[in-house]
Amino acid sequence: MAKHEDTREHLLAVGESILRGKGFSAVGLAEILKAAEVPKGSFYHYFPSKEHFGCALLERYFVNYQLHMQVLETQYDCSGERLMHYWHSWLMSQGACSQANQCMVVKLSAEVADLSEPMRLVFKLGTDGVIERLAKWLDEPRCEGALSPDMDARSAALMLYQMWLGASLLTKIRQDGSALETAMQTTCHLLGVKDL
Template sequence: MPRPNVKEQLIQAGLKTLLKRGFNGVGVQEITEQAGVPKGSFYNHFESKEALGAEIVERYGMNSTRRAVLLDKTVPPLERLRTHFDALNETFVKSKFERGCLLGNFSAELANQSAVIRESLAKLFERWTKDLEVAIEDAQADGAVSSDRKASDIAAFLLDAYEGAVLRARVQRRRAPFDRFMTLAFEKILT
């Protein structure tokens, strides 16, 4: 039987605990306990909790399902965008609004605290914005979305608005912010 990958166990345990309690609310000991590995194993793979946090942000951004939905040229672009945001919404609703977006959570908690994590977040926001931009450009090319605004500006605005909707849904513990986002995004912005 193959040995479990300790680094992967630490990353998965870190993701789970950091999403639940926040970066500053979790120590290395709690992460290693969650992973079921000795504390010393942590430092064989990561020089610090900050290094683990940056790795988790990178992994979080490599969500191939999210990217595949947005970039699938066999599906009409507005349908790709709607499917993307609907799937995200359902993830947060299923968590009973207890779990936010790791990007939003880390941005609020760590942007002024960790340059390493801030840089990882900036790269991920840029990649996500670019993926949205591709779908919007495709919608503009087929006439489904007006070309009077740059696709990059629309993409950045949608991401900014969506992250705000996630925060508000967590505070209110209801899906109304998601519904408002979807209505305005698809009936007013993406027209």
């Protein structure tokens, strides 16, 4: 990989790590540059502004998120098993209340949606992509019983995703996994499956 891409990727990786803990507004470029050991001039070579950096960081996050979902598609032929593994991994990562594993949508969306229209649009595009993939899984005929025949896959995917985002937010507030446990029970009931 060229040095140009190495430095850009390094800035994004370091920035994501810091923003997961502190949020977008509370972190200045100086803190990111110091942690990345990159001079200020180099930052502006890759990103015209902090907002552009934020957009690139979120785009990178959603690309990696979709890659994770794609891996699940190769690991599980049955959409029901795949869905339950997806929700179970969400339960484990968000239930730990660890900054390193925090969902970037939960951590940053409310904050930046009011501050930056370009970043809000990246969030919208990214979350729409996640919901579409979940809807595809719910609509796959390979695994009977993943969704009741009278349920619309897109609506169910949206409802489930919203529920899990809300449960993740409550987990941050409560500092326990009770909301995520309830989300898992509701998901199992809706899909007519047992937990892993």
